[in-house]
Amino acid sequence: MTTTEARVPLMARAVPYLPLGLIAALGASLAYVVRLPCRTGGWNEQISTYTNFCYTDIYPLYFDRSLATQNPYFADVPFDKQVEYPVVLGEVMQVISWIARAISPDQGVQAAKFYDLTVVLLGFSLVAGVLLMAAVAGPTRRWDALWYAVAPAVVLAAYINWDLVAGALSMGMLLAWARHRQVLAGVLLGLAIATKFYPLMFVGALFLLAWRTGRWRPFLVTFGSAVGAWIVVNAPFMLFAWDGWRRFYVFSQERGVDWGSPWLFFQSKGWAVLGETDVSTLGMASLAVLCLGIAVLTLSAPRRPRLAQICFLALAAFMMTNKVWSPQFVLWLVPFAVLARPNWKPIVLWQLAEIWYFLAIWLYLLAQPPLSRADLGIGDNTYFTAVWARAITIAIMMAFVVRDILRPEKDVVRQGGVDDQVGGAFDEAPDRFTLAPAVR
Template sequence: MPSAASDLAVRRGLLHRGETVIIMVTSLLFTIAALTWSYRAKLACGGAPFDEFGRSAKFPVGDPNAVIPCYSDLMFLWVGRDIDNHVFPYIHGGITEQGHLFGGVVEYPVLSGLLMWLGAIGKETDYTFFIQSALILTPFALVITILLAWMSRWWVLLWAATPALVLYAFHNWELPVVFTSVAAIAVMAFGASASGKTGQRRMSLRTSAIIASVILAIGFSLKIYPGMFVLPLALYVLTHGALGQSARRALDWVGAAWVVVAAVVTTLVAQVPFMIAGYEGWKAALDFQGKRKADIDTNTFWYWGVRPLVGDIDLYNSIVGVASTLLIIVAVVAATYLAWRQYKIDGVFPWIGASFALLAGFMLFHKVHSPQYTLWVLPFFVLLRVPWPAIAVYLVTDVTLDLSIFRMFGYLAMQQPTPWYIDAGVPACRSVSRWHRSSAPRCRRGRR
């Protein structure tokens, strides 16, 4: 288990105003450089000529020799979900018996679907949709950098100056949900900081935790995973936060309950309007995820590791459908138990470390995975004491996967054989491209 939340305060230390300015300016410059590079790299997949749907003829290939593959889910999402037709999401749609969404339904939680709709307003091509979507996403990246720099000093460069931001800033709608997890932690850090006037906490533990819980619930309606962090946050409040066992008081059940209630109410506020206006469309997005298989699209160890061991595809799907859910539950229980055991040792419940552990379990055992989820992990690398070798191995592996799997989409689209280094990086799709050309579109779907 990574270090307790109190380590964050130790690592922040006291910043002189000049040092703060240097850290902020440097990290923001790195962030702007990464965003610019990412934007230019991904934009290369778009442009005239366009077909009748506004799809760029260049997509998903662009320049096959470019350092960074231009493919992005942002541009891919333009066609097939009525985003190009400017249909308000979820209200008019549903799902067919074959599992295909229609009528404006997208396979993302409602707030992500709403952002996609906003990105398409006034646009008629995937190229201009990408540009407007990138403009929506950019402020989230900058604010994340500011918050991480305030909380972690130079450690922010793990976020701003590593390849992931270049590769994934404009790959999918990850930045808003990452912002919610970072913002929730920042609220807790700000609330615990000392007021210059009184020397006391700026906000009570309950108040800061309730605000953080609201932010995490917003993240849940963007891409699910921040909602898991409400559990360790509630346990942190239950055990009196940084005071922990030294508080010598009964557990704060009322405060913990308020944290959970705040998350539930916020989730209802985000979800219920869509449920009322178009229940079938709202439910269709959930049904799609429930019916989704751990196949070659989803890029998980289930397909690459478990599938070859199970001969029957129906049996494989049944095993994964049950085992994935059970293992995620086991991961939640195990992480919570280990965090509670650490609380008994240190006297402070490590809610940030526990949240990271929950995220790791979710990413490992879920049926769906994609390289851009690295953006979910990076803030925890910044804020917690994770060993350098582990960070290095993770980032190198991630770059290798990105530069192979997303470059492969271009070769498959051109119906050309993939180079050896892509074959080595993506063995599963290599088999598809060589022996089952008819399955190649499944490799190109890219939905994450």
């Protein structure tokens, strides 16, 4: 925050954010309306859930993960019935289930209230994430946060799972880093990783830019704070509920190829080398290759890349090489895609692909066993057009970001005279190490 901004009263600084907050609240409300057909009873009938495009994990997991009766990490249930999420998210689910159980003794009512209370939390998370993103983008690009507030794919996917909580923590981490609050940035990053695993990719982005600028102390402070926060929230469960704690990591390792992943396409074609026993290795190897490319790009670009650009590339690489690519993963990428390159044309193209995938996955599941309603659903070929549409449109956005990094005069953010609005300690930093001479 500049000295001039510090002199402006807090209320005056907050006024420009009020419309964004209201629009984000509208987006959160629209997301609730999308699932109203199921909220009024449709979740109890699978076909209507899919034909109304209103599926959510929140309602069924209340029953399937012991939330109706026990603490998920300490529950005496089979391993595959334990909560398969990191501990912050698992305990958020637990606290909300306690409140739901206090409202009514009837488990059906409890599950509905569990969904409603979770939606309230997720709605506040969306509003917070939008406002934090607007603050991160800066006064000249504040309205770019509208993409996160009311983008159609965000509205459709908002309440499938709990991803918006990690999104708010990630935006808070970026804002804290941009304001040179390295300890707070690290704490929020550690909590985000303990909520959903994908924010771990941002550690690599910070590391690469610290390497290029030589500004290691801010990175190490943030990294150390992240590790400390992660240990604080994880240690009690590691010590007293080991099986429940490790469920997420075992599940992630053993999970086979699942919906949305390009690997599923190859597997459906019968490519033996892409069998389920090999896909974890293939995925990690593919991610390693892409991350190596991002590292070379970061260290050899003619001008230091912006932090949001590297975060976007790393996160997109993680999603595209993962064994599963659920519809709600769009929530991970939207704010970083917009911060990396706020150009509406490729974003609209990607949003259309995400909308098509959101519709296609439920229609495809209708045609699969056990429902096998081919008259209501779609087949393999149509479904995989949606899978590849997402991958290709994200690859196009990645290509444009790479172009902006190699030709910084094309970067619309920097055309406004900004070096790195998210850069924090890296903003305006001179290079200390680059691979540019070697590349040339």
